[in-house]
Amino acid sequence: MDExxxxxxxxxxxxxxxxxxxxxxxxxxxxxxxxxxxxNTQDVKNVMERQASEPxxxxxxxxxxxxxxxxxxIISLVLAVLLVVALFKSPFAKSSNEAVAxxxxxxxxxxxxxxxxxxxxxxxxxxxxxxxxxxDQAAKQQKVTVTEADIDxxxxxxxxxxxxxxxLDQALQQYGMTMDNLKENLxxxxxxxxxxxxxxTDKEVSDTFEQYKExxxxxxxxxxxxxxxxxxxxxxxxxxxxxxxxxxAELAKAKSLDTVTKEKGGDTDFYAKGQKEEAIADAAFxxxxxxxxxxxxxxxxxxxxxxxxxxxxxTATLDEKKDEIxxxxxxxxxxxxxxxxxxxxxxxxxxxNKLYPEKKDTSESAATNTNKK
Numbered sequence: 001m002d003e004x005x006x007x008x009x010x011x012x013x014x015x016x017x018x019x020x021x022x023x024x025x026x027x028x029x030x031x032x033x034x035x036x037x038x039x040n041t042q043d044v045k046n047v048m049e050r051q052a053s054e055p056x057x058x059x060x061x062x063x064x065x066x067x068x069x070x071x072x073x074i075i076s077l078v079l080a081v082l083l084v085v086a087l088f089k090s091p092f093a094k095s096s097n098e099a100v101a102x103x104x105x106x107x108x109x110x111x112x113x114x115x116x117x118x119x120x121x122x123x124x125x126x127x128x129x130x131x132x133x134x135x136d137q138a139a140k141q142q143k144v145t146v147t148e149a150d151i152d153x154x155x156x157x158x159x160x161x162x163x164x165x166x167x168l169d170q171a172l173q174q175y176g177m178t179m180d181n182l183k184e185n186l187x188x189x190x191x192x193x194x195x196x197x198x199x200x201t202d203k204e205v206s207d208t209f210e211q212y213k214e215x216x217x218x219x220x221x222x223x224x225x226x227x228x229x230x231x232x233x234x235x236x237x238x239x240x241x242x243x244x245x246x247x248x249a250e251l252a253k254a255k256s257l258d259t260v261t262k263e264k265g266g267d268t269d270f271y272a273k274g275q276k277e278e279a280i281a282d283a284a285f286x287x288x289x290x291x292x293x294x295x296x297x298x299x300x301x302x303x304x305x306x307x308x309x310x311x312x313x314x315t316a317t318l319d320e321k322k323d324e325i326x327x328x329x330x331x332x333x334x335x336x337x338x339x340x341x342x343x344x345x346x347x348x349x350x351x352x353n354k355l356y357p358e359k360k361d362t363s364e365s366a367a368t369n370t371n372k373k
Contacts, residue, residue, distance in 0.1 A: 098110050126356065130353065131342055134342065135191050135192055135195070138345060139194075142195060146190040146191055146194070157327075163270075193334050196337050198337060205322050205329065222309070223308050223311075224267075224287075224307055224308060225249065225252060225268065225305070226256070226258060226266045227248070227251055227255060227303065227304045228303050229303075230302070235295035239294070242304075250265070257300070277299060279296055279297060279298050280298060283305055287305065
């Protein structure tokens with residue numbers, strides 16, 4: 001398994017919101033067979049606490065943003081998807097003795113590389129591929145399909161969770177993934193979800209809404225553009241240029257020291273109080289739309305703020321949130337049921353692991369025990 005693939009596996013347990021103001025939560029220990037990853041993001045995003053996720057595994061091995069507070073401990077299937085598949089593809093079909101590298105003329109062959117890959121993650125990758133094949137077979141037998149429209153809908157939900165396509169792309173890039181990787185992972189997750197097909201009742205949805213009602217509400221938010229400079233005099237000079245007709249976005253790109261917002265013309269996206277430095281938030285929330293602040297002293301220097309938009313506080317209703325809650329509850333039930341479901345598939349299907357034959361005994365003994373019953 002190369003470094004990129006290892007990084008994808010590690011990212012499964014590390015991925016958190018990268019949006020401004022995120023709070024990284026301590027991740028719980030998970031069993032090897034958990035599939036679904038979760039994210040906390042604004043709005044219903046604000047209500048979803050990430051648990052953890054692992055590649056698609058059964059339990060044969062045994063043990064295994066932007067939110068500012070802990071919220072309802074329910075998984076979001078929308079981000080389950082992020083890193084379910086470890087792509088372990090052998091490049092060794094031809095010329096296995098061909099050198100892939102040399103050290104002072106001494107060859108490292110494909111066979112040697114293959115053996116090393118098997119020792120450093122091959123078993124987990126193979127088990128993952130076996131489980132994926134079982135899912136594919138089960139889907140074929142039960143005539144379960146996942147369409148492009150299904151995948152597009154999930155990607156749309158993820159974009160909404162992250163706040164923008166750009167934010168989602170940055171998250172994928174951070175963990176060495178592409179949109180194609182994401183679509184492949186979504187295909188697997190959606191198949192598993194359709195195959196397990198857990199029931200969620202209206203009562204479960206309404207009970208969940210009532211239990212976490214306050215956390216579904218949206219506080220007042222503002223969207224601003226900012227220019228960060230070192231000194232108050234520089235900030236005053238910026239304001240003078242703005243008064244003279246200069247474009248705020250162009251000045252931000254040319255002069256702001258804030259590397260996060262600079263290339264976006266100073267745009268911060270929406271934020272609530274408590275998600276920005278107190279001095280900045282206090283100044284921003286007092287502004288009228290399109291008004292520019294006086295220089296604001298911050299920990300990094302002096303900021304000039306322009307208010308570009310505002311969202312009033314909103315009290316959520318069950319009707320607004322029921323679909324998202326239902327999706328989340330479905331994801332939770334899939335996560336809870338999938339280990340037993342995969343084990344059951346192994347009993348029903350003929351699985352032969354030729355690289356790690358001792359693992360085959362687990363399925364055979366399970367089948368024997370089942371037959372005895």
